[in-house]
Amino acid sequence: MINGRRRVVITGMGAVTPVGHSVAALYDAQIHGRSGIDRIRNFDARKFPTTFAAEVKDFDLSRFLPDASRYRLSGVNTRFALAAAAQALADANGMSAIDRTRFGIYLGNGEGQSEFDQLIAIIGASAFPDRPAVEPSKFFELALERLNPEREYELEMHTTAGHVAEQFELLGPNFSCLTACAASSQAIGEATELIRHGDADLMLAGGAHSMIHPFGVTGFNRLTALSTRNEAPQKASRPFDLNRDGFVLGEGSGMVVLEELEHARRRGAAIYAEIGGYGSTADAYRTTDSPPDGHGAIAAIRWALQDSGLAISDIGYINAHGTSTEVNDRVETLAIKQVFGERARHVPVSSNKSMMGHLIAAAGAVELIISVMTIRRGVIPPTINYETPDPVCDLDYVPNTAREQRVDHVLSNSFGFGGQNVSLIVSRFKE
Amino acid sequence: MSHSRRAVITGCGALTPIGNDAAAIWASLSEGRGAVGPITAFDASKLPCRMAGEIKDFAARKHLDNKNEIEKAMGKSLKLMARTIQLGLIAAKYAMLDANLSRGQFDSTRFGVIFGTSLIAIEVDDIVSAAHAALDNPEKRVDLRGWGEKGLETVEPTWMLKYLPNMAACHVSVMFDLQGPSNSITQDDVASLNAMGEAVRHIGRGQADAFLVGGADSKISYLSQARHNLFLRLSRRNDDPGRACRPFDRDHDGMVFGEGATVLVVEELEHAKKRGAKIAAEIVGFASAFDARRDGSGLARAVTQALAEAGIRPDDLDHVNAHGSGVPEQDRIEARGLRLALGPAADRVPVFGAKGYVGNLGPAAGVTELGFSLHALAHGALPPTLNHDHRDTECPIVVHASGLRPIRKPFVMKLGFTDLGQCAAVVIKKWE
Numbered sequence: 001m002i003n004g005r006r007r008v009v010i011t012g013m014g015a016v017t018p019v020g021h022s023v024a025a026l027y028d029a030q031i032h033g034r035s036g037i038d039r040i041r042n043f044d045a046r047k048f049p050t051t052f053a054a055e056v057k058d059f060d061l062s063r064f065l066p067d068a069s070r071y072r073l074s075g076v077n078t079r080f081a082l083a084a085a086a087q088a089l090a091d092a093n094g095m096s097a098i099d100r101t102r103f104g105i106y107l108g109n110g111e112g113q114s115e116f117d118q119l120i121a122i123i124g125a126s127a128f129p130d131r132p133a134v135e136p137s138k139f140f141e142l143a144l145e146r147l148n149p150e151r152e153y154e155l156e157m158h159t160t161a162g163h164v165a166e167q168f169e170l171l172g173p174n175f176s177c178l179t180a181c182a183a184s185s186q187a188i189g190e191a192t193e194l195i196r197h198g199d200a201d202l203m204l205a206g207g208a209h210s211m212i213h214p215f216g217v218t219g220f221n222r223l224t225a226l227s228t229r230n231e232a233p234q235k236a237s238r239p240f241d242l243n244r245d246g247f248v249l250g251e252g253s254g255m256v257v258l259e260e261l262e263h264a265r266r267r268g269a270a271i272y273a274e275i276g277g278y279g280s281t282a283d284a285y286r287t288t289d290s291p292p293d294g295h296g297a298i299a300a301i302r303w304a305l306q307d308s309g310l311a312i313s314d315i316g317y318i319n320a321h322g323t324s325t326e327v328n329d330r331v332e333t334l335a336i337k338q339v340f341g342e343r344a345r346h347v348p349v350s351s352n353k354s355m356m357g358h359l360i361a362a363a364g365a366v367e368l369i370i371s372v373m374t375i376r377r378g379v380i381p382p383t384i385n386y387e388t389p390d391p392v393c394d395l396d397y398v399p400n401t402a403r404e405q406r407v408d409h410v411l412s413n414s415f416g417f418g419g420q421n422v423s424l425i426v427s428r429f430k431e
Numbered sequence: 432m433s434h435s436r437r438a439v440i441t442g443c444g445a446l447t448p449i450g451n452d453a454a455a456i457w458a459s460l461s462e463g464r465g466a467v468g469p470i471t472a473f474d475a476s477k478l479p480c481r482m483a484g485e486i487k488d489f490a491a492r493k494h495l496d497n498k499n500e501i502e503k504a505m506g507k508s509l510k511l512m513a514r515t516i517q518l519g520l521i522a523a524k525y526a527m528l529d530a531n532l533s534r535g536q537f538d539s540t541r542f543g544v545i546f547g548t549s550l551i552a553i554e555v556d557d558i559v560s561a562a563h564a565a566l567d568n569p570e571k572r573v574d575l576r577g578w579g580e581k582g583l584e585t586v587e588p589t590w591m592l593k594y595l596p597n598m599a600a601c602h603v604s605v606m607f608d609l610q611g612p613s614n615s616i617t618q619d620d621v622a623s624l625n626a627m628g629e630a631v632r633h634i635g636r637g638q639a640d641a642f643l644v645g646g647a648d649s650k651i652s653y654l655s656q657a658r659h660n661l662f663l664r665l666s667r668r669n670d671d672p673g674r675a676c677r678p679f680d681r682d683h684d685g686m687v688f689g690e691g692a693t694v695l696v697v698e699e700l701e702h703a704k705k706r707g708a709k710i711a712a713e714i715v716g717f718a719s720a721f722d723a724r725r726d727g728s729g730l731a732r733a734v735t736q737a738l739a740e741a742g743i744r745p746d747d748l749d750h751v752n753a754h755g756s757g758v759p760e761q762d763r764i765e766a767r768g769l770r771l772a773l774g775p776a777a778d779r780v781p782v783f784g785a786k787g788y789v790g791n792l793g794p795a796a797g798v799t800e801l802g803f804s805l806h807a808l809a810h811g812a813l814p815p816t817l818n819h820d821h822r823d824t825e826c827p828i829v830v831h832a833s834g835l836r837p838i839r840k841p842f843v844m845k846l847g848f849t850d851l852g853q854c855a856a857v858v859i860k861k862w863e
Contacts, residue, residue: 047579101720101732109617111550117573119654123555123562124571132559136653139555140477143657153662157550157596157617162851165721171729173719174853175625178617179597186614190629197632199719214575215553218561218583219591280638282544282613284604287511287592296610299540303638417592418601420613 008192009429011269012257013369014087014206016080018054018250018356021063022087026356026366027373030381031402035234035355037248042212043116050226052233053212054250054357056080071163073150075112078160080253080362081208085164088204092257094267102201104172105165106191108183110209110361112155118146160208172200178361180416181321182280183207184254185364185424189278191258201263206365210251220249223288225325237358238385239322239351240329240393247323250357254365256372273372276310276409276425279303283419290327290415294335300421301339301411308409308425312340315347315425316407317380319371321415322351323358332413333393348405350398354384364414368424371410375428378406438631439862441708442530442696444522445802448484448689448789452525457806460814461835465788467687468672472651480665482672484689484790485651491517494524501534505606511589512602513551514690518795519599519647520606522692526643527607530696530708534607537706543611543639544604545630547622547646547794548596552655557593560585599647603694611639620754621719621847622646622794623693624855627801628717630697640702645694646795659688663850664758674818676791678755678784679762679830681821686756689790693799711805715842716741716858722764723852730768730846730854737844737856738772745776748858749840750813750831752804754847755784756791759823765848766826781831783807787817801845801857808861811838 015022018036019029029036036054045051056076061068064083071079089095126138153159161176173194179186184207191205211220220226227246229236237248264271281303283296290297305312321332337344352367359366374380379402386399408428415421445451448466449459459466467484475481491509495502502524509517523544527533564582568574592598597615604613612633616622623646630642650659659665666685668675677683703710718736722729738745751773754765770777785800792799807813812835819832841861848854 044575045579047576048583049579104719104721119555120558120562120565120573120578123559124566124573127559127563133556134559134653136473136475137477139653140475140657143654144477144479144661147657147661149661152658155550155658156619158619158622158849158853159851161618162721162849162853165853166723166851169723171721171723171732174618174721175629175719176617177614178595179600179613179615180595190614193632193636197636199632214578215591218578218586221583222586222588222590223592224588280543280612280614281540282601282604282610284539284608284610286605287508287589287598287601299610416597418595418597419604420597420601 006196007261008195008258008275009261009264010256010272010372011259011264012088012092013272014084014091014255015366015369016056016059016083017252017366018056023369027370030352030355030370031379033382033384033400037233037237037357040212043214045217048217049221049228050217051230054248055212056252074154076210077110077112077208078163081160081164082167084206084253084255085168085204088255088257089168092269100169100171102172103170104194104200105161105170105174105204106187107161107176108187108207108361109157109160109176110178111157113213114155114215115147115151116214122146170204179420180418181360181363182414182416182420182422183361185414185422186280188365188368189280189422189424192275192278195258195260201260203258204255205258206255207362208253209359209361211360212249212251235385237324237354239324239354239383240390240397241386242388242390244324244326244329247325248357250359252359252366253362254369271429273375274427274429276427277304277308279307279423281421285419287418290331294331294338296419296421297332297335297415298338300423301335304423304425310409312343314409315411317374317410318347318349319367319410319412320349320351321413322353324353330392333395336395344395348380348398348403349395350381350383352381368412368426371412371426374410375407379404436635436637437700438634438697438714439700439703440695440711441698441703442526443802443805444525444529445693445799446486446518446522447691447799448486457810460803460806463815463817465673465817467676467790478656479660479667481669482675482687483651486690491521494521501606511592513593514649515551515647516599516602518649518692519546519645520602522694523603523643523645526694526696539608539610541611541640542609543613543642544600544609545614545626545642545644546600547616547626548599549617549619549622549794551594551596552652552658553594554652555654557590558586603643618853619849620793620796621849621853621855624797624845624847624857625719627798627857628719631714631717634699641696641698643694644697644798645692646798647692648793648795649690650688651690676757676787677818678757678786678816679766679823679826680819681823683757683759683762686758687790689792691792691799692795693802695798710862712808712859712861714857715860718856720854721852722854725764725852727764727768727771729852730765730848731771733854733856734772737858741858743842745773745780747840748780748842748844749838750781750783750843752800752843752845753782753784755786757786762823763825766828770827777828781836782828783813783831784816797845797847804843808838813838
């Protein structure tokens with residue numbers, strides 16, 4: 001224990017991402033700069049302002065679960081979550097004898113997929129002829145007849161943590177949150193706190209999300225948040241580059257097994273890394289914009305540092321939120337400079353989103369896993385598509401090629417729409 | 432260390448079907464007057480369940496003061512907020528007023544927000560024009576090319592923000608400049624109890640001094656009504672809505688929805704004392720667990736753990752404020768779990784169920800119903816559980832069902848659980 005506090009380590013990891021369906025494949029793609037971005041196949045997006053995304057390709061849940069057919073009507077977020085959870089739990093190894101009532105779950109999770117075609121047809125058929133409104137009784141009649149009850153149920157956000165907990169018999173604390181793009185980092189941070197406090201000894205923590213559906217792309221396109229570089233999708237996610245024009249949607253899931261250190265030792269678990277620090281703040285500024293002074297992000301990073309007991313000189317790599325939007329990358333750079341001062345220019349900073357897009361609620365968990373692998377392997381993934389420096393983004397973004405470098409402590413940032421800021425610090429495990 | 436910082440409740444704001452202020456809510460509770468009725472917001476005649484606990488004539492702008500600059504600005508943003516989010520924002524305003532807290536008079540970085548919310552179904556009228564564009568082809572089929580080319584641009588630019596579940600906490604943080612930890616927990620019927628537990632842990636470890644802990648929900652919209660009628664067990668007692676939600680009663684036949692929001696100010700004890708806050712209760716226990724087999728064993732673990740953290744025995748509870756959804760299977764699971772955890776004390780500890788008054792407020796249910804117990808503690812009397820006329824013999828608990836029962840002990844337990852087995856238990860102690 002440090003200062004009387006229970007220590008929390010990572011003993012298992014799993015991932016389903018646009019660049020691979022395992023942690024090994026994910027990290028390999030990251031350090032080789034391979035993009036997972038392409039034309040959208042989930043639906044016909046040819047006439048949308050944005051026609052591309054980073055989709056999970058050729059996903060087959062039955063490769064991860066024997067009874068995958070139970071979940072055929074679940075949202076893809078739930079199916080990604082089940083696959084990543086199965087990997088993480090298998091990876092954590094030797095879990096058969098543990099007390100399941102001390103094993104909980106905390107997910108940063110989104111919604112399932114609407115029955116878009118059915119819903120649009122129902123709305124069209126129940127609309128008044130002369131005004132943009134539906135006639136309720138007509139709408140109800142059609143909706144009750146045509147929408148699938150089980151599919152509709154599986155849209156609900158608590159179903160993912162419910163199914164995963166049931167499938168893997170996780171009987172302890174059961175939480176999920178949705179703080180937009182910060183959600184799964186927040187889930188990992190709060191799950192860490194539940195273990196520290198003694199509410200659980202183990203937590204499966206992470207995130208799952210897909211917004212690569214017509215409503216998701218419509219919503220983000222209307223907000224003008226997405227890149228529209230349709231002529232060159234793989235060049236579209238270009239964090240910190242002068243010519244960035246928005247983010248690229250990704251989808252997937254990342255899961256880690258968090259475990260109290262003594263518990264992990266007793267069962268002889270292999271330890272990947274330790275969760276060093278966690279900070280969570282709000283901008284209290286606006287719904288979509290970051291404040292120009294970055295105060296919320298700065299406070300979150302400082303909280304995480306203070307929580308970890310580390311000095312800024314200990315941080316060897318910053319795994320940035322780095323969305324490739326004009327505002328995020330500028331404000332995140334500013335926040336890093338504010339906290340790290342002179343040292344900011346000497347810490348490598350990179351964005352995994354340059355290759356796999358933005359996994360929204362699942363982003364932070366997958367990026368934390370990449371951070372852990374960076375500590376393990378000593379290779380920092382690059383920011384690809386970094387071609388033209390932006391005068392206001394003047395840090396070392398590990399441009400375009402990976403870098404071999406020993407790293408002991410990583411800061412991973414996640415900032416959400418609505419002003420939630422989460423910073424996590426993950427550290428090489430030392431006795 | 433973790434227990435040295437205590438969390439107390441110093442304010443409450445609530446918008447509920449039985450009233451939007453403490454006096455109105457207590458009047459309804461103490462007179463045993465519920466507000467579940469036929470849905471009036473729209474023609475619900477084609478729905479299998481046509482009842483709800485509605486907040487009639489809710490207009491957020493009427494609750495905002497135009498002379499206050501921030502509130503005026505929030506008023507302009509109301510069009511960005513679904514009804515759920517508006518309810519949460521206004522309840523937060525009343526919680527701050529009740530706690531005698533105003534913007535700028537506390538350390539913003541030490542004050543956070545945690546809300547329980549869930550999927551907010553879109554208002555389908557927002558996308559009728561886009562739907563027409565998608566169907567504007569000779570076959571009248573849904574064609575995404577039409578949607579992308581001509582439909583998408585008819586959707587409001589900020590459309591998506593209206594429905595994001597974290598936006599309640601977001602707007603609340605903007606209105607009161609709350610820069611501390613912010614979370615939005617989406618765990619359906621236990622969301623706001625989990626939110627409360629998380630806030631207590633934050634305060635315990637010193638990461639913040641105060642939180643607005645809230646829950647907000649409205650399912651009174653076309654799509655939400657259609658969806659929930661499809662997949663949930665809702666009551667069919669449309670001929671007698673006031674008697675439709677019947678917690679633990681022999682004739683329970685399903686749940687009824689309600690809408691509303693409750694926000695509590697949860698504050699570190701010394702912080703509250705220093706500013707002379709009026710303290711209603713201390714939060715002394717919290718537990719979350721999963722009932723994998725839906726047999727009550729998970730619920731029992733949550734109850735046992737929360738009692739243990741509070742350091743009390745079952746007989747120390749004045750009452751249990753149950754989930755009591757009125758869905759037969761759920762009532763039986765809950766009663767079995769309670770019996771398992773309380774043992775023989777289950778014959779003595781009275782159980783109160785609030786949903787007969789207001790319906791099920793989903794992610795707002797936990798804090799809203801806990802608010803009713805706070806009123807009971809303040810008035811020294813537990814109101815009756817509505818519509819509990821004959822005990823379901825498969826529910827081995829004692830439900831308090833008639834008249835006002837004097838409050839005898841300082842401890843109350845609030846329970847919640849979801850259809851998938853997520854359980855939460857909170858124990859509070861009246862501040863004396």
